[in-house]
Amino acid sequence: MDSFLSYTFIGLFTGAAYAIAASGLVLTYSTTRVFNIAHGAVGMVFAFVYWDFSQRQHMPAWLALALVLLVVAPAFGVFVQRVLTRGLGSQPIGVSLVVTVGILVGLIGVATQIWPPASRTVPQFFAGHLITLGNVVITWHQVLTVVLSGVVAGCLYLLLNRTRIGTAMRASVDNPDLLQLYGGRPQLVAALAWAIGTSLAALAGILLTPVIGLQYYDLTLLVISAYAAAMLGKLTSLPMTYVGAMGLGILQSYAVGYLPSAGNVAGLRAVVPTLFLFGIIVLLPQAPLRIGQVKGLVSAPVPTLGRASIWGGALVLFAMLLAVGLSTSNLLLLGTAATYAIVMLSLVLLTGYGGQVSLAQFTFAGVGAVAYAKIDQPNLFGLLVATLVAAAVGALVAIPVLRLTGLYLALATLAFAQLMDKLVFQASYAFQFNNPLHAERLSVLGLKIDGTGSYTVMMTIFFVLLALGVIAVRRGRLGRILIAMRDSQAACGTLGLDLRWLRVGLFAASAGIAGLAGALFAGLRGTIVANDFQFFASLLVLLVAVIWGVTSVTGAAIGGVFLMYLPVAQSDHANIAGLLFALLGFGAVALGRDPNGLANKIFGFNSWVVDRLYPALAERYPGMALRSRTDEWDGAVDGVDDESLAASGTEVERDVVVAG
Amino acid sequence: MSLLQVEDVVVQFGGVTAVNHATFEVVAGSVTGLIGPNGAGKTTCFNVITGLQRPTSGHVRFDGRDITRTAVHRRARRGIGRTFQRLEAFGSLTVADNVRVALDIHEGFRGIFRPGDHDVDELLERVGIAEYAAERADSIPTGTARLLELARALACQPRLLLLDEPSSGLDEAETEAFGALLVELAGEGCTVLMVEHDMDLVMSVCDEIHVLDFGSVIAAGTPAEIRVDPKVQRAYLGYSDEGQGAHVAESLDETKVLAR
Numbered sequence: 001m002d003s004f005l006s007y008t009f010i011g012l013f014t015g016a017a018y019a020i021a022a023s024g025l026v027l028t029y030s031t032t033r034v035f036n037i038a039h040g041a042v043g044m045v046f047a048f049v050y051w052d053f054s055q056r057q058h059m060p061a062w063l064a065l066a067l068v069l070l071v072v073a074p075a076f077g078v079f080v081q082r083v084l085t086r087g088l089g090s091q092p093i094g095v096s097l098v099v100t101v102g103i104l105v106g107l108i109g110v111a112t113q114i115w116p117p118a119s120r121t122v123p124q125f126f127a128g129h130l131i132t133l134g135n136v137v138i139t140w141h142q143v144l145t146v147v148l149s150g151v152v153a154g155c156l157y158l159l160l161n162r163t164r165i166g167t168a169m170r171a172s173v174d175n176p177d178l179l180q181l182y183g184g185r186p187q188l189v190a191a192l193a194w195a196i197g198t199s200l201a202a203l204a205g206i207l208l209t210p211v212i213g214l215q216y217y218d219l220t221l222l223v224i225s226a227y228a229a230a231m232l233g234k235l236t237s238l239p240m241t242y243v244g245a246m247g248l249g250i251l252q253s254y255a256v257g258y259l260p261s262a263g264n265v266a267g268l269r270a271v272v273p274t275l276f277l278f279g280i281i282v283l284l285p286q287a288p289l290r291i292g293q294v295k296g297l298v299s300a301p302v303p304t305l306g307r308a309s310i311w312g313g314a315l316v317l318f319a320m321l322l323a324v325g326l327s328t329s330n331l332l333l334l335g336t337a338a339t340y341a342i343v344m345l346s347l348v349l350l351t352g353y354g355g356q357v358s359l360a361q362f363t364f365a366g367v368g369a370v371a372y373a374k375i376d377q378p379n380l381f382g383l384l385v386a387t388l389v390a391a392a393v394g395a396l397v398a399i400p401v402l403r404l405t406g407l408y409l410a411l412a413t414l415a416f417a418q419l420m421d422k423l424v425f426q427a428s429y430a431f432q433f434n435n436p437l438h439a440e441r442l443s444v445l446g447l448k449i450d451g452t453g454s455y456t457v458m459m460t461i462f463f464v465l466l467a468l469g470v471i472a473v474r475r476g477r478l479g480r481i482l483i484a485m486r487d488s489q490a491a492c493g494t495l496g497l498d499l500r501w502l503r504v505g506l507f508a509a510s511a512g513i514a515g516l517a518g519a520l521f522a523g524l525r526g527t528i529v530a531n532d533f534q535f536f537a538s539l540l541v542l543l544v545a546v547i548w549g550v551t552s553v554t555g556a557a558i559g560g561v562f563l564m565y566l567p568v569a570q571s572d573h574a575n576i577a578g579l580l581f582a583l584l585g586f587g588a589v590a591l592g593r594d595p596n597g598l599a600n601k602i603f604g605f606n607s608w609v610v611d612r613l614y615p616a617l618a619e620r621y622p623g624m625a626l627r628s629r630t631d632e633w634d635g636a637v638d639g640v641d642d643e644s645l646a647a648s649g650t651e652v653e654r655d656v657v658v659a660g
Numbered sequence: 661m662s663l664l665q666v667e668d669v670v671v672q673f674g675g676v677t678a679v680n681h682a683t684f685e686v687v688a689g690s691v692t693g694l695i696g697p698n699g700a701g702k703t704t705c706f707n708v709i710t711g712l713q714r715p716t717s718g719h720v721r722f723d724g725r726d727i728t729r730t731a732v733h734r735r736a737r738r739g740i741g742r743t744f745q746r747l748e749a750f751g752s753l754t755v756a757d758n759v760r761v762a763l764d765i766h767e768g769f770r771g772i773f774r775p776g777d778h779d780v781d782e783l784l785e786r787v788g789i790a791e792y793a794a795e796r797a798d799s800i801p802t803g804t805a806r807l808l809e810l811a812r813a814l815a816c817q818p819r820l821l822l823l824d825e826p827s828s829g830l831d832e833a834e835t836e837a838f839g840a841l842l843v844e845l846a847g848e849g850c851t852v853l854m855v856e857h858d859m860d861l862v863m864s865v866c867d868e869i870h871v872l873d874f875g876s877v878i879a880a881g882t883p884a885e886i887r888v889d890p891k892v893q894r895a896y897l898g899y900s901d902e903g904q905g906a907h908v909a910e911s912l913d914e915t916k917v918l919a920r
């Protein structure tokens with residue numbers, strides 16, 4: 001009975017911290033329609049700031065706390081709302097997710113740059129003060145946290161129901177445009193919401209740190225708990241969020257107390273928020289299809305299959321040259337680049353064409369890798385089975401989210417990635433607590449591809465074949481349907497398309513491609529470890545894919561090389577390793593609004609050369625205009641869709657509008 | 661015989677009642693008008709019929725079967741097509757591809773063997789926008805986009821076609837051609853239910869008209885009956901029985917048309 005009581009008190013404490021974090025999340029999401037995946041990362045960064053103020057600079061705890069909660073955090077919140085996420089609420093869900101994932105990665109980069117890994121402790125508030133009830137001991141820190149969560153709830157209630165700005169906030173939830181028409185100031189409301197939301201994230205982070213430690217990733221994943229709690233109130237109801245947070249905290253505490261601490265179920269204790277989340281998702285009712293959300297997106301040009309094959313052939317030839325010239329360690333890097341590129345192809349299909357976001361692509365690669373190693377059939381059959389296993393797991397993730405919108409799918413993938421990290425990959429049927437797994441290299445039709453060079457070339461060929469497949473899909477019926485689905489789900493539904501299963505199929509296909517990449521990667525490396533497939537890698541893959549262009553296979557190819565190079569650059573320049581993450585994250589924030597990415601700029605340059613520069617030069621220097629040359633250029637233009645060329649024109653205009 | 665029955669449907673958004681015990685029928689093979697002042701709940705009714713909005717209470721029957729809880733795409737497959745008041749054309753696709761997608765979705769796997777683009781061209785010709793075939797759908801004028809949505813809906817060969825303010829954005833000649841097309845469609849067995857503010861069009865093509873006000877059906881009948889119905893005039897002109905001044909500002913536009 002005593003232990004039950006003390007687990008309940010611990011649960012109340014955790015729940016109270018979750019409630020504080022979740023209230024902030026709900027406040028920002030419901031007023032601006034931007035779901036801040038970086039909410040936990042914000043809490044993490046401000047826990048570090050608080051440590052810096054109170055421990056390193058030896059400020060009194062109350063002063064440090066007041067500075068963080070009342071000055072630094074709100075200012076940062078306003079900055080994020082005004083500069084980084086402004087106007088995101090009306091953008092497609094994919095864009096706002098990528099931008100906030102960019103903030104998450106950027107914040108982790110900033111934190112590791114400013115506060116390199118070291119042992120840091122944050123003492124509890126009123127450390128040493130205890131309350132004893134019979135045999136149960138409660139700390140003042142725990143009591144303070146529970147009291148603070150009540151104060152936060154009360155203050156938010158008063159703010160929202162008793163003040164003018166609060167009324168405007170509630171109105172903003174329903175319709176910001178209307179609020180503006182009636183003389184309200186949605187921008188002010190949004191800024192205030194983000195200031196308060198950021199402060200609450202900081203408070204939750206600071207309160208939790210003495211218990212879970214000052215770590216980059218654990219606090220970042222606080223967003224999953226907050227989100228799980230907020231889901232009970234469908235991300236809009238504060239009272240239900242409070243109930244959800246308390247329930248989750250207590251549930252988690254009991255799981256820690258009463259579930260066995262060894263064996264396969266041990267990991268369960270770490271993934272209670274995730275399971276809680278999936279439980280609620282399954283119970284949520286069907287989301288209605290949104291009307292009036294149509295946005296014609298300007299896509300990167302889609303090449304003809306013939307033209308793409310020529311480029312693909314050139315790429316394979318280039319890989320062959322490198323296979324001869326490079327050392328084994330560099331070839332392994334090249335193979336890694338091919339792995340990343342194939343994973344990014346899976347995102348081209350899912351995000352670029354389908355408009356859905358996955359935050360677990362590398363987890364699916366891990367599933368494929370583990371399946372490939374476990375089947376121990378190093379041939380095309382084993383590869384196929386590994387791919388299918390990953391696809392099936394992808395379908396299993398997507399099915400519970402079937403009835404909900406893209407935001408919930410993306411958040412479910414984040415939760416799923418964490419579940420796999422903590423529970424499945426560590427289990428005896430996978431990596432067994434960080435043990436390496438061995439995998440053999442592939443043999444194709446009886447021919448064993450053993451050399452690292454030839455294996456790398458083979459991976460390049462796989463990339464090219466898959467890229468051609470993705471392009472063929474885009475050019476065909478399915479591609480048209482995917483674009484239509486991205487543009488208007490309501491219209492697709494009323495034309496008779498079953499969006500739910502199409503989305504599951506798309507998600508499974510994408511997971512399958514990622515799994516194939518993982519299987520090839522396992523063969524390349526020979527040994528794989530769970531660390532190769534952590535959730536954070538999935539976030540990086542998504543960001544790099546978007547930066548280089550998630551709507552084109554060219555973007556995937558360049559992105560793969562770029563992502564391979566990132567850890568190399570980080571180990572070469574260890575002193576700015578965090579800064580590189582920060583650059584990547586905030587680069588994605590800057591570029592995330594255009595999913596066509598940098599690759600499209602290259603296409604744009606190409607068509608500028610063909611359409612403008614070359615004719616101009618030919619006019620000025622007639623001697624240069626070789627007849628055969630002109631024909632070749634014309635052929636090049638014909639190779640690209642008329643549609644996309646027309647499109648790149650409109651894009652320029654749009655850019656101007658945005659800039660103006 | 662009635663193809664569609666809306667029975668006692670109520671839709672509430674928070675405290676607002678958008679549709680209040682609406683009941684009406686659409687006869688197979690007819691062109692039926694659904695009119696009423698702005699905010700009367702016409703589009704919400706369409707959303708309930710197509711499944712985009714679940715009613716708070718009440719039933720929808722199509723072809724004798726209760727479809728109140730049927731998924732959006734299943735209703736479409738049973739033969740309910742629609743266009744949208746706020747355009748939902750696929751902006752990143754060309755006009756021709758918009759129709760092609762609809763055919764793809766409608767035909768499913770059979771469509772893989774569709775010979776050429778004959779059907780696409782024919783549908784675009786029929787609604788009169790063939791000249792725009794190669795343009796992106798987000799770059800064409802509003803009226804054209806409405807006709808595109810019509811062509812797209814027709815690609816699925818609906819038995820019941822819901823048109824939400826189809827003529828706004830069309831000029832007089834286009835509206836006339838559009839009216840003729842509707843009558844032709846109804847003759848071919850494609851029943852039309854239309855929300856429309858252009859009273860000339862409504863009065864000239866509709867066989868029957870239902871009038872919605874504050875979410876309830878306040879009148880139903882032939883155009884001739886509706887024209888002289890005092891309740892309809894009250895709803896549109898905003899006069900109370902004592903003859904006080906207008907209070908429904910939004911309906912002034914329609915008032916002028918009605919008075920012509």
